[in-house]
Amino acid sequence: MxxxxxxxxxxxxxxxxxxxxxxxxxxxxxxxxxxxxxxxxxxxxxxxxxxxxxxxxxxxxxxxxxxxxxxxxxxxxxxxxxxxxxxxxxxxxxxxxxxxxxxxxxxxxxxxxxxxxxxxxxxxxxxxxxxxxxxxxxxxxxxxxxxxxxxxxxxxxxxxxxxxxxxxxxxxxxxxxxxxxxxxxxxxxxxxxxxxxxxxxxxxxxxxxxxxxxxxxxxxxxxxxxxxxxxxxxxxKQFPEKIFVPCCAEAELTLRKAAKAGLIEYTPGAKEFKVLGNLDERQRHALEFIQTHVLDAFGSTGVQQAINRTAFELLKLILVYPVEDQHKLVDSKGNVLPSAYLLRQGATALDLAAKVHSSFAERFVAAIDCKTGQKIGKEHALRDNDVVKIQLHN
Ligand SMILES: Nc1nc2c(ncn2[C@@H]2O[C@H](COP(=O)(O)OP(=O)(O)O)[C@@H](O)[C@H]2O)c(=O)[nH]1
Ligand SMILES: [Mg+2]
The missing domain is CATH 1.10.8.470 (Helicase, Ruva Protein; domain 3)
Incomplete structure (x- = not known):
């Protein structure tokens, strides 16, 4: 995407x-x-x-x-x-x-x-x-x-x-x-x-x-x-139907660079960071400014929020996890919850199969909702955060 x-x-x-x-x-x-x-x-x-x-x-x-x-x-x-x-x-x-x-x-x-x-x-x-x-x-x-x-x-x-x-x-x-x-x-x-x-x-x-x-x-x-x-x-006020996300891209860039340099611990989208290394006066001042005027003021730098809200609110995507074994939640190689796919809202079990592999749509037999253990059909609309086993014929 x-x-x-x-x-x-x-x-x-x-x-x-x-x-x-x-x-x-x-x-x-x-x-x-x-x-x-x-x-x-x-x-x-x-x-x-x-x-x-x-x-x-x-x-x-x-x-x-x-x-x-x-x-x-x-x-x-x-x-x-x-x-x-x-x-x-x-x-x-x-x-x-x-x-x-x-x-x-x-x-x-x-x-x-x-x-x-x-x-x-x-x-x-x-x-x-x-x-x-x-x-x-x-x-x-x-x-x-x-x-x-x-x-x-x-x-x-x-x-x-x-x-x-x-x-x-x-x-x-x-x-x-x-x-x-x-x-x-x-x-x-x-x-x-x-x-x-x-x-x-x-x-x-x-x-x-x-x-x-x-x-x-x-x-x-x-x-x-x-x-x-x-x-x-x-x-x-002027455009109530639009999505506005307050942002400070410069602050996000500074935080990610500082995290990469090992100076701070920071997860993109977070409202705070932890200082790890020794900061010089200029660095300390810049980070304090970001904490007070950006993170405290708006809850985050907004960059990660802008991307997430584009996916989940604007495009109304859902996140779905396909697996091959419904109990262990693994793929054929034993990787637990190996994949996560963004699908449009209303996507079906068959859509997920097609997304995993183009040949899977033709070989689709049924699917299982791994959270409930229930069998679901081709046309079943998936929900956000579903874990789904897809049954295929050879
Ligand atoms: N104060 C402030 N300046 C920013 C911010 N983001 C970018 N800038 C500055 O705006 C100028 C233009 O940035 P740039 O990313 O090249 O803009 P572009 O032309 O839209 O790609 C540069 O001087 C940046 O440092 C921000 O969040 N706050
Ligand atoms: Mg540019």
Whole structure:
């Protein structure tokens, strides 16, 4: 699964990316520091089911640290988007195309209002403008993808009972299935003749496609700066339906670097850390600042929370553990609770089988809910934290 980190220049996207992945990315206070997308592994974290099951796990496709399961995902740090990116401004189209396969986006916003629309230092900039501008950019970009294919879409749709099929083809690159496109098409009660759609209708459709294929969480970054808290309050009031996560990417990066250097003990997402080594005056001061102005003030640096809430709230994913032996909870090699998979809500036992191995779907006989011992069928919808044995025929 890919999550794209987006936003205008200088909001702290690369800092967020580096903190989450510990991949070094160029961080700088000037526009277009990032041109090629940085790609790295970040982790969705959740309490590991091994605690509840009373076993010690031996993870293979994920990790477990202190009772927390870490499931790897891919994070993409794309270049800063500026207004007009969809028209190719600032190489915008190229950057947007890097996001094609992303399942969701984290919009890193400078909540302190110290970065203007072009990414230059400013004072008193209203971050609500960025919320709107970024959505609009993506809507126009998606409309552009459709418009490039509009003649073909119009022709194919005119000759078909299922006009969404014609729209689904150019949108498949965005990770939209035909069923997704159909549901957008029906929800918006669009006319069955795309040839007659106005540019406005095309844009409305693109907006709904964005909602479905690129849901967005907003990481309100730079919460350590003055004014950020007030701005966050205003944003939450203005956009009650959106998810805002207060963030300090710089603090997260500092903490992870300090932990890597053995100076502190810190679990990403935690509200405190433990000092291990001898700190010099500057280090002590920096860490004290983070404790007081970030961790105590907001409960965490927000970076891990932004990733987790993207997975579990925005994408509504569930975490499921397949095993081969329902009692020992092991795979064929004896690894206890070896795998953890993120699946969409409503995923069935059969979906899990297909996720574990493409051949498993065909060989599926039944499954067992290892917590209750009950047999479950193909179409049984799994729940978060389920441990499931899949029975296969040879
Ligand atoms: N005060 C503060 N500065 C930050 C934070 N995160 C990033 N920055 C700074 O913002 C500037 C731009 O960061 P960068 O990650 O390169 O932004 P990008 O252009 O969006 O990738 C750098 O000077 C960072 O050190 C934060 O949480 N708080
Ligand atoms: Mg950058």
């Amino acid at each position: 890919q999550i794209g980190v987006v936003g205008k220049t200088n909001t702290g996207k690369s800092t967020f990316f580096s903190a989450a992945t510990m991949v070094a990315a160029e961080i700088g206070n000037r526009p277009f520091v990032t041109i090629k997308p940085n790609q790295g592994t970040a982790y969705v974290t959740a309490p590991c089911v091994h605690v509840q099951m009373g076993k010690q796990c031996m993870p293979q496709n994920s990790r477990c640290e202190a009772g927390v399961r870490l499931i790897p995902i891919t994070l993409l740090d794309v270049a800063g988007l500026i207004e007009g990116a969809w028209q190719g401004k600032g190489l915008g189209n190229m950057f947007l195309n890097d996001l094609m396969q992303a399942s969701a986006l984290v919009h890193v916003l400078d909540c302190s209002g110290t970065t203007d629309a072009e990414g230059n230092p400013a004072k008193g900039y209203d971050p609500a403008k960025d919320v709107l501008f970024l959505e609009k950019e993506i809507d126009y970009w998606i409309r552009g993808i459709l418009q490039k294919n509009w003649a073909k879409i119009s022709k194919t749709a005119a000759a078909s009972e299922k006009p969404w099929e014609a729209l689904a083809q150019p949108l498949s690159g965005l990770g939209m299935s035909e069923a997704d496109v159909k549901s957008v098409f029906e929800k918006g009660s669009f006319s069955g003749k795309p040839s007659q759609w106005s540019e406005e209708e095309q844009l409305d459709f693109a907006e709904m496609v964005r909602g479905q294929s690129k849901p967005m969480l907003i990481a309100c970054n730079k919460m350590d700066l003055p004014g950020a808290k007030e701005n966050l309050g205003r944003l939450q």
